[in-house]
Amino acid sequence: MTAGTRVEVRTIIVNGEAVMTAAATLADLVAERGLGGARVATARNGTFVPEKARASTLLFFDDHVEIVSPRHGG
Amino acid sequence: MNAPQLPAKATTGLTLYGVEMTSRMLIGTAQYPSPSVLASAVEASGAGVVTVSLRREQARGRTGERFLELIQALGVRVLPNTAGCHTVKEAVTTAQMAREVFGTDWIKLEVIANDDTLQPEVFGLVEAAAALTADGFKVLPYTIEDLSVAERLLRAGCQVLMPWGAPIGTGRGLANPYALQSMRAYYPDVPLIIDAGIGAPSHAAQAMEMGFDGVLLNTAVARAGDPVRMAAAFARAIEAGRAAFESGLMGVRDMAQPSTPVAGTPFFDLDRK
Numbered sequence: 001m002t003a004g005t006r007v008e009v010r011t012i013i014v015n016g017e018a019v020m021t022a023a024a025t026l027a028d029l030v031a032e033r034g035l036g037g038a039r040v041a042t043a044r045n046g047t048f049v050p051e052k053a054r055a056s057t058l059l060f061f062d063d064h065v066e067i068v069s070p071r072h073g074g
Numbered sequence: 075m076n077a078p079q080l081p082a083k084a085t086t087g088l089t090l091y092g093v094e095m096t097s098r099m100l101i102g103t104a105q106y107p108s109p110s111v112l113a114s115a116v117e118a119s120g121a122g123v124v125t126v127s128l129r130r131e132q133a134r135g136r137t138g139e140r141f142l143e144l145i146q147a148l149g150v151r152v153l154p155n156t157a158g159c160h161t162v163k164e165a166v167t168t169a170q171m172a173r174e175v176f177g178t179d180w181i182k183l184e185v186i187a188n189d190d191t192l193q194p195e196v197f198g199l200v201e202a203a204a205a206l207t208a209d210g211f212k213v214l215p216y217t218i219e220d221l222s223v224a225e226r227l228l229r230a231g232c233q234v235l236m237p238w239g240a241p242i243g244t245g246r247g248l249a250n251p252y253a254l255q256s257m258r259a260y261y262p263d264v265p266l267i268i269d270a271g272i273g274a275p276s277h278a279a280q281a282m283e284m285g286f287d288g289v290l291l292n293t294a295v296a297r298a299g300d301p302v303r304m305a306a307a308f309a310r311a312i313e314a315g316r317a318a319f320e321s322g323l324m325g326v327r328d329m330a331q332p333s334t335p336v337a338g339t340p341f342f343d344l345d346r347k
Binding site: 016043 | 102103104105106112125126127128129130131133134135136137138139141142145154155157163164166167168170171172174175176242292293
């Protein structure tokens with residue numbers, strides 16, 4: 001599969017829920033969810049992906065993505 | 075905000091990772107009835123550090139930005155936690171995400187053994203502490219009052235230890251004061267902060283009288299009928315306990331001893347029946 005040659009829709013797990021997406025990269029996914037430019041952090045398959053690496057992080061079928069943001073805590 | 079008047083912030087003599095603290099109280103930001111009560115309670119506490127967390131963001135949510143604005147307006151240092159993490163990998167990844175989002179390399183490291191007791195999983199805790207220290211983090215570990223675990227955490231690079239008073243959210247106070255006292259005596263120069271289990275200002279005062287360097291609490295304030303007054307009550311208890319420790323507490327005796335001088339007691343020469 002080569003990203004960008006055609007739109008592929010695949011299922012990935014985002015924050016624990018199965019999601020159908022055409023996003024090729026983690027940056028695309030964040031934008032698709034309306035979180036572009038938002039103060040969020042991401043991980044793919046349990047590994048931290050810094051903001052600057054999101055655009056080069058390709059998504060594959062059944063990937064587990066976490067998108068988190070600041071919240072109250074103890 | 076109608077926070078009670080407290081003395082102006084001053085330095086306390088407590089330094090954590092090279093940063094001079096303005097208060098010996100650290101306070102959590104969870105479970106408050108409203109954002110404004112949270113803000114008023116933090117202000118009333120005088121705390122210089124608040125704990126925060128990361129949670130999954132909803133699509134188009136941007137909830138995190140509103141929360142971050144609220145916290146930034148308080149002008150306090152944030153201490154992100156890894157609450158809810160049960161494995162080294164979860165904790166390390168969460169810490170890395172927290173560093174990016176909150177812009178701090180301080181992390182309250184929690185690796186939890188089980189959900190009923192919320193007790194630290196100490197083997198994973200040590201491993202995660204070492205990994206995070208190597209990655210440049212300033213780790214503040216939520217640990218147990220065990221010297222061998224403490225030793226491993228210090229060797230892993232932790233410069234602060236946060237032993238529990240009792241399990242998170244129980245409000246039971248200092249469940250094992252003997253072991254905590256031992257820990258204090260064994261590490262006179264390591265900043266030790268009681269984290270979790272504090273339910274009443276008297277618990278916090280007890281910890282401070284024992285010579286602990288600070289107290290981290292959340293539920294006891296957030297769930298109080300009046301969180302803002304409770305925050306102020308804790309602030310005073312922590313100050314009082316610290317002042318008592320620095321002043322030198324009297325020892326405990328088995329036998330009574332009069333505090334009024336015996337010499338010159340009236341009727342002293344009378345035969346008492």
